[in-house]
Amino acid sequence: MRILVTGGAGFIGSHLCERLLKQGHDVLCLDNFFTGSKENITHLMDDHRFELIRHDVTQPILLETDRIFNLACPASPIHYQYNPVKTIKTSVMGTIHMLGLAKRVKARILQASTSEVYGDPLVHPQPEDYWGNVNPVGIRSCYDEGKRVAETLMMDYHRQNGVDIRIVRIFNTYGPRMAQHDGRVVSNFIVQALKGEDITVYGDGSQTRSFCYVDDLIEGMLRLMDREGLTGPMNIGNPAETSILEFATRIIDLTGSSSRVVFKPLPSDDPRQRQPDITMAREKLGWAPVTDIDTGLRKTIDYFTRLLTRTG
Numbered sequence: 001m002r003i004l005v006t007g008g009a010g011f012i013g014s015h016l017c018e019r020l021l022k023q024g025h026d027v028l029c030l031d032n033f034f035t036g037s038k039e040n041i042t043h044l045m046d047d048h049r050f051e052l053i054r055h056d057v058t059q060p061i062l063l064e065t066d067r068i069f070n071l072a073c074p075a076s077p078i079h080y081q082y083n084p085v086k087t088i089k090t091s092v093m094g095t096i097h098m099l100g101l102a103k104r105v106k107a108r109i110l111q112a113s114t115s116e117v118y119g120d121p122l123v124h125p126q127p128e129d130y131w132g133n134v135n136p137v138g139i140r141s142c143y144d145e146g147k148r149v150a151e152t153l154m155m156d157y158h159r160q161n162g163v164d165i166r167i168v169r170i171f172n173t174y175g176p177r178m179a180q181h182d183g184r185v186v187s188n189f190i191v192q193a194l195k196g197e198d199i200t201v202y203g204d205g206s207q208t209r210s211f212c213y214v215d216d217l218i219e220g221m222l223r224l225m226d227r228e229g230l231t232g233p234m235n236i237g238n239p240a241e242t243s244i245l246e247f248a249t250r251i252i253d254l255t256g257s258s259s260r261v262v263f264k265p266l267p268s269d270d271p272r273q274r275q276p277d278i279t280m281a282r283e284k285l286g287w288a289p290v291t292d293i294d295t296g297l298r299k300t301i302d303y304f305t306r307l308l309t310r311t312g
């Protein structure tokens with residue numbers, strides 16, 4: 001098949017392009033390089049089935065494609081808050097453009113949604129039928145509400161126009177090719193630990209997250225895309241939950257670092273807890289994560305060690 005991956009030069013997108021090429025597909029990687037980079041996909045450039053298109057999804061585009069993975073959107077809070085209006089445009093206009101394309105060329109489309117649609121959840125762990133607790137006017141709203149509207153658009157194009165859709169709600173994912181300076185907790189803590197700098201825990205570190213290794217996420221996304229008769233939304237994530245303070249200690253142990261933990265102010269609307277209920281993915285896809293956190297973190301630490309050796 002010919003498969004379009006928007007946001008294909010980003011962290012998750014580059015892993016997805018790589019897996020799709022390995023499966024024998026032609027891959028069109030579309031990106032505006034806001035948070036992605038050519039380095040993430042350099043190793044794919046020599047493959048004649050790989051094509052790179054510099055384009056912004058807030059503008060329409062016409063392409064021939066059988067499937068669309070719509071991942072284009074900054075994912076780290078500092079990046080999506082840098083230009084919040086652009087973030088909403090990317091989620092809303094980008095999804096409209098990709099849905100319009102899917103409708104026109106009769107492509108199946110998968111939208112990368114997020115656990116952020118649950119906001120600061122009052123139900124724990126979060127099942128797909130929980131509607132969430134999202135602040136519509138806070139500093140995270142440009143991302144959370146943009147992604148919620150994107151889900152609405154997916155469902156309405158499906159009901160109104162019969163577009164073949166899949167919605168995946170991705171929980172915190174980590175692995176090689178996360179951007180060094182994107183401010184997310186995994187990259188921040190690992191880079192700080194490797195450089196011997198203070199580990200910056202926001203708040204008292206009692207807030208929780210559940211981290212999924214990127215290979216497991218990609219496997220779940222591909223199964224959802226391939227399975228007939230499912231639309232989602234479906235959670236894909238690793239239910240192993242940890243507090244951020246425990247997580248800092250774990251990174252210090254795994255890196256053998258002499259860094260110490262320091263506490264910084266908690267950003268507003270930072271969710272207190274987050275853990276996916278993956279019953280639906282287990283039952284409908286036979287999917288569950290297989291990478292334990294220490295194994296995944298070691299691979300990620302190796303990646304950042306190599307990167308820092310190269311870049312200093």
Ligand code: NAD
Pocket residue numbers: 006007008009010011012013030031032033034035036037055056057058070071072073074075076090094112113114115169170171172173174179
């Ligand atoms: P990322 O920032 O590494 O990748 C996003 C990619 O989209 C980048 O390559 C960026 O340049 C590109 N992009 C941004 N705006 C664009 C635009 N207007 N037009 C074209 N390209 C644009 O982030 P990621 O972690 O790889 O996330 C990929 C997707 O998965 C995002 O949609 C994100 O919301 C979603 N997601 C990620 C996580 C996670 O933990 N990583 C969790 C939930 C959801």
Ligand code: UDP
Pocket residue numbers: 076077172183184185186188189200201202203207209244266267270271
């Ligand atoms: N966090 C932290 N120190 C950092 C970066 C993040 O304590 O240097 C915290 C952040 O406040 C949040 C959690 O780690 O509670 C996860 O943050 P991230 O930005 O990775 O993802 P999200 O909040 O979107 O889940």
